[in-house]
Amino acid sequence: MSVLAANDLRISYAGREVVHGISFEIQEGETVALVGESGSGKSTTAHALLGLLPAGGRVDGGSVRLGDLDISGWSDRALRGIRGPAIGLVPQDPTTSLDPVRPIGAQVAEILRLHGHRDRRARRARVIELLDRVGIDDPDLRARQYPHELSGGMRQRVLIATAIALGPRLLIADEPTSALDATVQRKVLDLLDELRREEGTSILLVTHDLGVAADRAERLVVLKDGRIVEQGASADVLAAPADAYTKQLLADAPAFATGFRRPDAPPFLRDAAAVAAENPYAIVAEGLVKEFRVGGRERFRAVDDVSFRVRKGTTHALVGESGSGKTTTARLVTRFQQPDAGTIEVAGAGVTSASREQLRALRRRIQLVYQNPFASLDPRQQIVDIVAEPLRNFRQGSRSDQRARALALIDRVSLPADVARRTPQELSGGQRQRVAIARALAIDPEIVVLDEAVSALDVTVQARILELLTSLQAELGLTYLFISHDLAVVRRISHTVSVMRRGRIVEEGPTEELFHDPQHDYTRELLAAVPGRTEIPA
Incomplete structure (x- = not known):
């Protein structure tokens, strides 16, 4: 029926x-x-x-x-x-769909009240029943909490509880x-x-x-x-x-991976004896530790003894769920945050205790592309000025030189020429991300850190951005540190992977080996969660 x-x-x-x-x-x-x-x-x-x-x-x-x-x-x-x-509706974004100043239980109870459930005690009991039904632990406690005190998955379950409240x-x-x-x-x-x-x-x-x-x-x-x-x-x-x-x-x-040619393994990954460079590593991180103070005096260790190396001209992925420590690790590597312990080398130079002047020099060698290009691009500026901004900051060339370089980069990331005169709100999500990549390339960095740079994009736009990144790497010899929670995407672009959980690396190695024969239970869980298939064959 x-x-x-x-x-x-x-x-x-x-x-x-x-x-x-x-x-x-x-x-x-x-x-x-x-x-x-x-x-x-x-x-x-x-x-x-x-x-x-x-x-x-x-x-x-x-x-x-x-x-x-x-x-x-x-x-x-x-x-x-x-x-x-x-008909019940489960909206996309629990962050904007839930009232931040009302407890969870009161928000679920609201739909019951609006549809004639007058008994407050009965409403309360039904709310607890619903929260339990959607798998929220300790529903009596959660009903008294506010949205910011719940994880993203829990908040989405609250929306489902609200949607099914009236059957x-x-x-x-x-x-x-x-x-x-x-x-x-x-x-x-x-x-x-x-x-x-x-x-x-x-x-x-x-x-x-x-x-x-x-x-x-x-x-x-x-x-x-x-x-x-x-x-x-x-x-x-x-x-x-x-x-x-x-x-x-x-x-x-990403789960099917039939329309995208994975990057070839560089020679030094196929044959260790082919390594001839005195220092083949673009990034060396050893024993990184970062703690944050939460709830007054209590300290939370977000990054716990993390070590990894990234070969020049390759893509290394840091993979894990939200809260695993991967973004904090990336911010330590780029020195937007200072590690509490450990050392970082970028292109052979130690940057752990870099001075302000040394950090400024570091910014010319390593650039960051964020997840949300709309938030990271100035909505008041034209695209040509956004792309040229790093050149102005580092006083490279005249204004006409800077504009010419920006226009060339806009073309290089496959954007139409008329984009130069537009503002970010006039572009699609994929176009904005291309602008962010063009801006990151403006001062010819050696390393680009991509923090969930394709996770907010539709799959077709995502595939085009991954193709662009691969071609830029091949032509310019770029090194990528690629931050992602999506193993299917990681397999498309990375040569090596470190899997992070609760601030620690639990498994690492060449991408194909890790996908073919994962050793850690958490890695197997991440692979099993890839939508579209229960296993990604080698």
Whole structure:
């Protein structure tokens, strides 16, 4: 039986049609995935089903049926009656979806109160039951805590608890795990699967990741530019995609790794005897320790006796979940933070106790590319000025020389020339990340540290950025320190890997060896959590 059916649905923003007559159904107890890049219309479609389009958005045509009810054209007041009891929504970002100044329990209880549950004690008991149901430990304590006191995975579980509070027949999960580490992502998706099996809940899973969709959905609906280009049983679509766009998504999905040529191992990794350089290492970190003071006097050791070496011209990945210490390690290497113990060498020079003048010289040799290019790019500046900024800071060349160099770098990272006159908000996420890479290359560094530099991007954009990084490395001889929680991405770009957990390195070695024969249980857990397949064969 159909739980929900959209027929010839048309949606516009400010008079411009963005979803062009799409039709699909969700059956009882079924998971259907809406798959596509940012801008494909998948989230717009999902929110239109609930009447939750933002200002300027409207449904121009078509119908939406909830079971036997045609809810097309219902007023917002009427739709509020089915949000919660009939359809639950799990939004993408728990950080912005939860009120930071209210306890978790009060926020879950709110939907019960709004739908007529007047007994405060009964509401409290139901909240504890729901938090326990979604796998939150010590639910009585957690109900009294605030969002900032919970991990990202816990906050996402709170949103799921809120969505299922009134026993809806359908859950719409809008990118529910895109901001989570792979192991946390798997646990949240396992929870949704469990709800579907045990409660008979149908799920509409909105995602840009074909690997996640392949793992979790019986049927796929592939969207591009507001149109369905393909839909059908997941196994059929994956085995023989009919549309070129679906084939591209499949090729670009990190878990499948069919559309990207992995970097060749440099000669010194294939043959140790080929090492002829006096010092073949771009980075040498020995015994790094970093502690932070939390809760007054208590000290937390974020990095605990970490050592690794990165050969010149190669990519070394630091892999681990949030809180593993990988980003702190990167900030120690770049000397944005001072280690409490240990030593760091960059291109043969010790930088652990570098003076301000020495640190300034270090910045010319090592550059950092952040995860979020929108936050790291000045929104008031034109792109050409952003790229030229390091040249101005180091007083390299005249203004005309700096502009010429910036324009050449914009072209080098495959951006159109007219981008130079735009500002960051006029660019897509992938374009902004290319600008960040161009800026990092402006002063000809030897080493680039990439801190989750592709984790916020759609898989197709991500694949293009990885290709760009590989080609730049081959042409310029760059050394990369690549920070990531995603082992599938790491396998595409890195030559060697260190796996971090709770501030320590638990396993390291050549990438292919680690993937082929992981020795540590934690590494095996990370590999098992890669969406799209339970194992990545060598």
